[in-house]
Amino acid sequence: MIWIILAVLLLVLLASCIKIVPQANAFVVERLGGYQATWNVGIHFKMPIIDKVARRVLLKEQVVDFPPQPVITKDNVTMRIDTVVFYQITDPKLYAYGVENPLMAIENLTATTLRNIIGDLELDETLTSREIINTKMRVSLDAATDPWGIKVNRVELKNIMPPAAIQDAMEKQMKAERERREAILIAEGEKKSAILVAEGKKESAILEAEAEKTAQILRAEAKKEAMIREAEGQAEAIRAVQQATAQGIAFLNESSPNAAVLQLKSLEAFEKAADGQATKIIIPSEIQGIAGLAKAVTEVAGK
Secondary structure, three states: OHHHHHHHHHHHHHHHHHEEEEEEEHHHHHHEEEEEEOOOOOOEOOOOOOOOOOEEOOOOEEEEEEOOEEEEEEOEEEEEEEEEEEEEEEOOOHHHOOOOHHHHHHHHHHHHHHHHOOOOOOOHHHHHHHHHHHHHHHHHHHHEEEEEEOEEEEEEEEEEEEHHHHHHHHHHHHHHHHHHHHHHHHHHHHHHHHHHHHHHHHHHHHHHHHHHHHHHHHHHHHHHHHHHHHHHHHHHHHHHHHHHHHHHHHHHHHHHHHHHHHHHHHHHHHHHHOOOOOOOOOHHHHHHHHHHHHHHHHHHHOO
């Protein structure tokens, strides 16, 4: 019976000496109170009684959200800022023996670093320079936590809470800025509308002037064509009169008129001249003789 109990105890002791390290974990092993080794993923065996697992370390990236910390800006504005730190343990031995309480150390270090950075900035710079503050804090914390086997991957300012009076002033400023932008947009719209109306009137005036110019050109061309047609008609009439005169002369030439006929024609020409506006007509003596002869012939014909 005693041997059975001893065998069971031996099996339990041997089973306790077998350790399996899961993924993304590490075990810090001590022997007789001193650091012995760091076990990574897999199965491991320890010496009974003298070896023990001093600390189990999680190697995954971890996130810690620190409560809001009061800070004072360069222009003496007190505000509260809470931060979020993303860190990862890179050396389990340093993490186990570097600092007593790593999370508390990171929290205090974050608060002091944040106060130092915000103390060099004014309120407006603090509100608009989150990315710069995040980068400075990450670099500073990463350098400070490196001896503890901790790597700070990222730091984010979660909330920036200025005093209520400052928030009211900021809201009023934002409202005034929105009203100013609205007034500018309305003014720009009215300006563009006035410009479009003026351009429309200008284009309308230009079109009217071009239409009037075209109409004047067309009227001038029509008048010119009418004058040309009238001149051509007059020229045609003159040509017809000249042709008739030429034909009459040709006819006279063909009929061999005597001197008396020619003188009678001349008398007819003076008769036509007398129908005009002349008040005095001088008739050559030859034509006067012909006129007397014509009178005598008329009297004889009357008898």
